Amino acid sequence: xxxxxxxxxxxxxxxxxxxxxxxxxxxxxxxxxxxxxxxxxxxxxxxxxxxxxxxxxxxxxxxxxxxxxxxxxxxxxxxxxxxxxxxxxxxxxxxxxxxxxxxxxxxxxxxxxxxxxxxxxxxxxxxxxxxxxxxxxxxxxxxxxxxxxxxxxxxxxxxxxxxxxxxxxxxxxxxxxxxxxxxxxxxxxxxxxxxxxxxxxxxxxxxxxxxxxxxxxxxxxxxxxxxxxxxxxxxxxxxxxxxxxxxxxxxxxxxxxxxxxxxxxxxxxxxxxxxxxxxxxxxxxxxxxxxxxxxxxxxxxxxxxxxxxxxxxxxxxxxxxxxxxxxxxxxxxxxxxxxxxxxxxxxxxxxxxxxxxxxxxxxxx
Amino acid sequence: xxxxxxxxxxxxxxxxxxxxxxxxxxxxxxxxxxxxxxxxxxxxxxxxxxxxxxxxxxxxxxxxxxxxxxxxxxxxxxxxxxxxxxxxxxxxxxxxxxxxxxxxxxxxxxxxxxxxxxxxxxxxxxxxxxxxxxxxxxxxxxxxxxxxxxxxxxxxxxxxxxxxxxxxxxxxxxxxxxxxxxxxxxxxxxxxxxxxxxxxxxxxxxxxxxxxxxxxxxxxxxxxxxxxxxxxxxxxxxxxxxxxxxxxxxxxxxxxxxxxxxxxxxxxxxxxxxxxxxxxxxxxxxxxxxxxxxxxxxxxxxxxxxxxxxxxxxxxxxxxx
Numbered sequence: 001x002x003x004x005x006x007x008x009x010x011x012x013x014x015x016x017x018x019x020x021x022x023x024x025x026x027x028x029x030x031x032x033x034x035x036x037x038x039x040x041x042x043x044x045x046x047x048x049x050x051x052x053x054x055x056x057x058x059x060x061x062x063x064x065x066x067x068x069x070x071x072x073x074x075x076x077x078x079x080x081x082x083x084x085x086x087x088x089x090x091x092x093x094x095x096x097x098x099x100x101x102x103x104x105x106x107x108x109x110x111x112x113x114x115x116x117x118x119x120x121x122x123x124x125x126x127x128x129x130x131x132x133x134x135x136x137x138x139x140x141x142x143x144x145x146x147x148x149x150x151x152x153x154x155x156x157x158x159x160x161x162x163x164x165x166x167x168x169x170x171x172x173x174x175x176x177x178x179x180x181x182x183x184x185x186x187x188x189x190x191x192x193x194x195x196x197x198x199x200x201x202x203x204x205x206x207x208x209x210x211x212x213x214x215x216x217x218x219x220x221x222x223x224x225x226x227x228x229x230x231x232x233x234x235x236x237x238x239x240x241x242x243x244x245x246x247x248x249x250x251x252x253x254x255x256x257x258x259x260x261x262x263x264x265x266x267x268x269x270x271x272x273x274x275x276x277x278x279x280x281x282x283x284x285x286x287x288x289x290x291x292x293x294x295x296x297x298x299x300x301x302x303x304x305x306x307x308x309x310x311x312x313x314x315x316x317x318x319x320x321x322x323x324x325x326x327x328x329x330x331x332x333x334x335x336x337x338x339x340x341x342x343x344x345x346x347x348x349x350x351x352x353x354x355x356x357x358x359x360x361x362x363x364x365x
Numbered sequence: 366x367x368x369x370x371x372x373x374x375x376x377x378x379x380x381x382x383x384x385x386x387x388x389x390x391x392x393x394x395x396x397x398x399x400x401x402x403x404x405x406x407x408x409x410x411x412x413x414x415x416x417x418x419x420x421x422x423x424x425x426x427x428x429x430x431x432x433x434x435x436x437x438x439x440x441x442x443x444x445x446x447x448x449x450x451x452x453x454x455x456x457x458x459x460x461x462x463x464x465x466x467x468x469x470x471x472x473x474x475x476x477x478x479x480x481x482x483x484x485x486x487x488x489x490x491x492x493x494x495x496x497x498x499x500x501x502x503x504x505x506x507x508x509x510x511x512x513x514x515x516x517x518x519x520x521x522x523x524x525x526x527x528x529x530x531x532x533x534x535x536x537x538x539x540x541x542x543x544x545x546x547x548x549x550x551x552x553x554x555x556x557x558x559x560x561x562x563x564x565x566x567x568x569x570x571x572x573x574x575x576x577x578x579x580x581x582x583x584x585x586x587x588x589x590x591x592x593x594x595x596x597x598x599x600x601x602x603x604x605x606x607x608x609x610x611x612x613x614x615x616x617x618x619x620x621x622x623x624x625x626x627x628x629x630x631x632x633x634x635x636x637x638x639x640x641x642x643x644x645x646x647x648x649x650x651x652x653x654x655x656x657x658x659x660x661x662x663x664x665x666x667x668x669x670x671x672x673x674x675x676x677x678x679x680x681x682x683x684x685x686x
Contacts (some may be wrong), residue, residue, distance in 0.1 A: 028469070032476035080456050128662075138665035139674070141403070141456050142612065145605055146658040146665075153655035161649065289460060326475045326482065331468030335461045343447035343458030350451075 004356035010296060014341060016348045018294070021336035028332055034325055042322055043315025053314060055185060055200020059272065060284075061310030062202065065209040066264035067288025068306050069216050070257045072297035076220060077253035078233040083129060083144025084261040085285030086151030087122040091262020092269045093155065094121030096163070096276035099176040110180040114266050115208070122262015123255040125151060130254030134247040140254070148285075159278050173276040182271045205267035212260065213299040219256075220299075229253050261285060283331075287313075290334045293342040309334070369512065374633050376517045380591055382629025383521075383528045384409065384583040388607035389614070389621045390528075390535050391579035397539065397616060398572035399552035399677040403459030404444055405580055406604025407466030412437040412584025414470040417484040417595035418477060420491040426589050429491065433588075434581035440466070441577030442570075449569050452681035463604075471597055482597040484588075493522035493590050522590040524582060531579070535618040548572060552675035555682040565682045583607075609661035616675060628657045 003009075026036040047057045067084045074081035081087075094117035104110035129143035159171040168174075182203045189196045220226035232239040232249040240246060268280055287309055294308070295301025316330040340348075388405045395402040412433035420429025440462055447458035471482040478484055501519035504511045539545035547568055551558045555565045583603070588595045606628055613627075614620035634641065635653035 028472065032472055034476075080454075082456075082460065132662070132666050136665075136667045138662075138667070142608065143662055143665055145403075146609065146662050149602060149605065149658045150655045150662075153651040157649050157651040160651075286460075286464070289457075293457070324475065324479075326471050328468040328471035328482075331464050332472060333468075335464030335466075335468060338457060338464065339443075339447065339461035343453035343455075343461055344451055346451040346453060347446075 004353050008352065008356060013345070013349055013352060014294065014296065016352070017340040017345065018337065020348070021333065021340045024336055025329070025333045029325065029329070032325070034323060039319055039323060039325060042318055043311070046318025046322075047311045047314040050197065051195070052197035052200050053318075055197045055202045056314040056317075057307070057310040058185075058206055059200065059202040059267070059310070060313040061306045062206045062209045062267045063264050063284040064287050064291050064306035064309050065213060065303060066260050066267070067284050068291030068295060068302040069212055069288075069299060070260035070264075071288040071292035072295065072299075072302055073216065073220070073229070073260065074253055074257040075292055075297045076233045077229045077249055078236065079130075079133070079250065079253055079257075080141050081126065081144055081254065081257045081261075082141055082289065083126060083147050083258070083285070084288045085281055085283070086144070086148035087125045087258040087261035088264045088281045088285045089151045089155050090125040091118035091122035092265035092276055092280050093158065094118045094262060095265040095269045096173050096176070099180040099270060100163075100173060103177070104179050107180055107182055111182060111204070111208075111266060111270070114180070114270050115263055118262040118265045119259035120262070122265075123259040125262070126254045126258025127251070130251050130258075133254075134250035140250075156278065159276065163276060171278045172273075175275045176270065180270060181274055182266070184271075201272040203267065203271040205271050208263075208266065210303070212263070213303050216260075217299040225252065261288070287334060290338045290341075294337055368509070372512045372516050374630070374637055377636065378626065378630040378633040379517065379525065380521065380629075381632045382625045383525045384587050384591065384603055385607050385610055385625040385628055386528045386622060387524075387531070387579050387583035387586065388604055389610045389625050390531055390618065391576040391583070392608055392611045393535065393539075393614075393616060393618060393621060394548070394572045394579070395576040396611065396678055397552045397675055398548050398569050399555060399675055399680065399682070400444070400448055400569055400572065400576075401455040401459065401679045402444065402576060403456055403608070404440065404462040404466075404604075405459075405576075405607055406600055406602065407459075407463035408437045408440050408577065408580035409584040409587065409604050410463075410466040410470055410598070410600040411440055412581040413588040413599055414474060414484070414584075414595045416581075416585040417487060417588035418474065420487055420589055421478075421485045421594075424489075424491050426487075426491050426493055429589060430581075430585050433585040434578050437581030437584060438574055438577030441573040441580070445570050445573040448681060449566055449573075452683065455679050455681075467598060470595070474595065474597075484595040486594045487589055488593070491589070492593060493524060493586075495520045495522055496526070522586070524586040524590050527582065528586075529622075532618050532622045539618065544571075549675075552677055555677050559682070559684065565684075569682075580604075606657050609657055612661055612674075613664055615673070631656050 029036040029039050047053045067088060070084050071081055095114045098114045098117035099110065102113060125147060129140050129147055132138040132143055133140040163173040164171055165174045182205065184203045186196045186198045228244045229249055231242065232244055236246060264284060269276055273280065291302055291305040291309055294305035312330050312333055316327050319325040319329060320327040388409055392402055392405055415436040416429040416433030419432035420426045444458050444462060447453040448455040474482045474484060498519035501515040505515040539549060547558060547563055551565055551568045559565050587599060610621060610624035610628055613624040631653055635650050639650040641648040
C-alpha cells in the first residue's frame with residue numbers, strides 16, 4: 001500500500017489539526033464579541049513577555065509534562081487512562097504525607113522521598129482499574145473515570161476531617177516544614193547572576209520533568225519492556241503469540257502511568273502551595289490527554305505540547321484579568337485540540353494522504 | 366425516621382433521579398447501537414445552559430426547551446461525525462466534547478449575561494410549572510396512600526412524568542419494533558445488519574439523534590425544573606453517574622429506572638443527612654457521594670452478576686472492500 005512521506009505524518013497533519021483547532025478558537029473569541037488578534041497579543045506578552053510570565057508558563061508545563069507522559073504511556077499500551085486527575089490527586093496525598101510526617105534535613109533528600117510517595121500513591125490508584133481491566137475485562141476508561149470521583153471524595157474527606165490542622169477553616173493540610181521547600185528558579189539562577197521573577201512558582205521539578213521525558217524515551221524505545229508495551233498496544237493478539245503477557249503489560253503500563261501522574265504533585269503541592277489543598281490538580285490530569293494526543297505519544301512531542309499548554313494556561317489567565325474573556329477559553333481550546341488531533345484525525349488525514357498518493361502517481365507517469 | 370420523612374426523601378430522590386434517568390436512556394440508545402458516549406455529561410451541560418439562557422431571554426420555557434435540544438443534538442452530530450463518518454476514537458471524541466461544553470457554556474454565558482457564567486434566575490413562564498395530579502389535594506388526608514400520591518407522585522414538572530413514561534416507551538421501541546431490533550443488532554454485529562441491506566451509518570446516526578434529544582431533556586430539567594437558573598458546571602458529574610447507572614442496569618431500560626432511582630436516592634440521602642449515623646459507624650457525606658461510583662466499580666468487576674456491554678461498542682464500522 002502506498003503511504004505519504006513520514007514528515008507529513010508526524011509534522012504536517014498535526015499542524016493542520018492544530019490550525020483548525022486554533023482557527024475555531026479564534027472564531028469563538030470573535031463570536032463573544034472580543035478581538036482575537038488583541039487576545040493573542042495579550043497571551044503572548046502575558047505568558048512569554050517577562051520572567052514572571054515564563055515562570056508561570058514553565059510551572060504549568062511541568063505539570064502537563066508529567067500528566068502527558070502518563071497518558072501517553074497508557075496510550076502506547078492501547079489503554080486510555082482518563083484517571084490522571086485522580087491519580088495525581090492521590091499522588092498529592094502521598095507527597096503531603098511524606099513531607100508532613102518524615103523529618104527531612106534538606107530538600108534534596110525530601111524530594112526523592114516525595115517523588116516516591118507521589119508515584120506509589122498514584123500508581124496504587126491506577127492499580128485497581130488496571131487489574132480489573134486485565135483480569136475481569138472491565139473497561140479501564142469507565143473505571144478510571146469512577147476512580148477520579150472516588151479520589152475527589154476521598155481527598156475532600158481527608159482534608160476536611162483528618163489532615164486539616166485544628167482551628168483552621170479552609171480544607172487544607174498544615175504547611176510543610178521549611179526543609180521540604182523546593183528551590184525556585186529565582187533561587188537557582190541568582191548565584192549565576194541571572195535575575196528571575198521572585199514570585200513565579202517554577203521550581204526544580206521542571207528539571208525532573210525533563211529527566212522523566214528522557215527516561216520515558218529510553219524505557220519505551222530502548223528496553224525490552226518498552227518494546228513489549230508498544231507491541232501489545234499495536235496488536236494485543238499478536239503479542240500474546242510472541243509470549244507477552246497481557247496482564248503483565250496492562251499492569252506495568254498503568255502503574256507507570258499512575259506513578260507519573262502522581263509525581264506531578266512534587267511540582268504543585270511540594271513546589272508551589274507547600275501544603276495539600278483541595279482541587280490541587282485543577283484539571284492537569286485531563287490536559288494530559290490533550291498533551292499526549294498532540295505530542296503523538298512521544299516524549300519529545302509531549303514536551304512541546306506541554307509547553308504550548310503551559311503557554312495557553314498562563315496566557316488564558318492573563319486574558320481573564322485584562323480582557324473580558326474567561327479562563328474557560330483554555331477548556332474550549334483543549335476540547336478542540338483533543339477533538340481534531342484525537343477523534344477527527346481522519347478528516348484531515350484521508351484527503352491529505354490521497355493528495356500525496358496522487359502526486360506520487362503523477363510523478364511516475 | 367418517620368413516614369413523612371421517608372416520603373420527603375423519596376420525593377427528592379425522584380427529582381434527582383430524573384436527569385440521571387433521561388441521560389441513562391440516552392446512553393442506552395447510543396451504546397446499544399454500538400457508540401460509546403462519554404459525552405453525556407457535556408450534552409447535559411450545554412443543553413442546561415442554552416435552555417436556561419434562551420428561556421431567560423425569551424421568557425418562554427418551551428423556546429428554551431427547543432434551544433436546549435437543538436444544541437444537544439448538534440453535539441451528538443459532532444460525536445457522530447467523529448465516531449461514525451471519520452471512524453475516530455469514540456472515547457476521545459466524548460472527552461473532547463465534555464471539555465468543549467464546560468468551556469463554551471461559561472464563555473458564551475459571560476458574554477451574554479456577564480454574571481460570571483450564570484444565567485439570570487428563571488421565574489414564571491420561563492420555568493416548568495409543577496403539575497398537580499388529579500385529586501391530589503382531595504386524597505392528601507388519607508393515611509399512608511394520601512401523602513404518597515399527593516406529595517411523592519404529584520407536584521412534579523412535566524419532564525419528570527415524561528422521563529418515567531420514556532422507560533416503557535424505550536422498552537417497547539427496543540424490543541417490540543423492527544427499528545429496535547435493528548438498533549440492537551447494529552450494536553452487536555453491524556456486518557450482519559449491513560449484509561441484510563440496512564444502512565449501519567443511518568441507524569447509528571439515528572441513535573445519536575435520540576441520545577441528543579434525551580440528553581437535551583436531562584439538561585433542560587436540570588436548569589428549568591430542578592434548578593431555576595444555569596450555574597457553572599451544574600451537571601456536576603451526572604453524565605458519568607448516568608453512565609454508571611447504564612452499566613448497573615446492564616444496558617436495559619427497566620433496570621435503568623431502578624438504577625437511576627437508587628442513585629437518586631443516594632444523592633437525596635447525602636443531601637438530607639450530611640453525616641449518616643448508622644449506630645455502629647457514621648458515614649460521611651463524601652462516602653455517600655462516592656457510593657454510586659464505588660458500586661459501579663464493584664459491578665464492573667463482575668462481583669454482582671456480569672455486565673456485558675454490546676459487542677460492537679466502541680468499534681467504528683468499516684465496510685468490507
